[in-house]
Amino acid sequence: MNNMIRDIPLFPLGSVILPGGRIPMQLFEPRYLDMLTRCMKQQSGFVVVLLSRGNETGGPAQFHDVGTCVDIVDFQQLDNGLLGITVEGDCKVRVLRNWQQADGLHVGDVERLPPEPGAPVPGHLRELPSVLKALSRHPVIKDLGMTLDFEDARAVGWRLTELLPLEVHQKQHLLELQDPLERLENLQALLETLDGS
Structure with a gap:
């Protein structure tokens, strides 16, 4: 499998999405409407x-x-009157180089990161799937129609990273981790901090 994807649109957002996750977006800027047309x-x-x-x-x-x-x-x-789209995360990538087109759209060459290894949720972290189950009952989460796996450490960590009320820099750190068990350990520590605040 070729790990490089060249000349792909980049969409800077104030939030993160991980593989298997879904987020709704509203498009109104011409550069993103053109991007949508190209993608379709x-x-x-x-x-x-x-x-x-x-x-x-807008702006840099x-x-x-x-x-x-x-x-x-x-x-x-x-x-x-805006165009709404729902996107689903496919794979994590690293941007190797990027540039901005005349219309303001960011474009880049990226490489796919290696898939994370599958693993069951360890016994001492069994609280985390329960937290995810509770979050998944929220109507907004239900409406996204995500497939949820409460047994796989990757899936539990990915969804909790997206859904918990964490600072975006914490979410980015969790996104960048390649070890699902390390991500769960981090999430457990962050949850304990949230409980204590």
């Missing part, structure tokens, strides 16, 4: 990267170099 024609995705400086709309933006390649799984016209 080519049946390809784009990369969501976390902003480190700047904002999601700096972003982290590890993000997630996403596929568009749904789109519709929203009541506010």
Whole structure:
């Protein structure tokens, strides 16, 4: 499998998504509407990267170099007249180089990161799937239609990283980890901090 993806659109956001996760997005800037058209024609995705400086709309933006390649799984016209899309995380990638097109769209060459090894959730971390089950009952989470796996350490860690009320820099750190058990240990420590605050 070729690990390189060249000339792929990059979408700097104020949040992170991991493989298997879903997030709804609203598109209104011409550069992103053009990007959507291109993705639909080519049946390809784009990369969501976390902003480190700047904002999601207009102006210069700096972003982290590890993000997630996403596929568009749904789109519709929203009541506010904007185009709404739902994207699903496919694989984690590292941005090797990037540039900004004349229309302001960020584009780059990325490499797929190695898949994380599968592992069951260890006994001493069994509280984490229970927390995920509780979060998954929320109507907003249900509406995303995600497939949830409460046994696999990768899946539990990925979903908790997205859904827990953590600082974005903490979420980025958890995204960048390649060991699912290390991610769960980190999440357990962060949960204990949240409980204590």
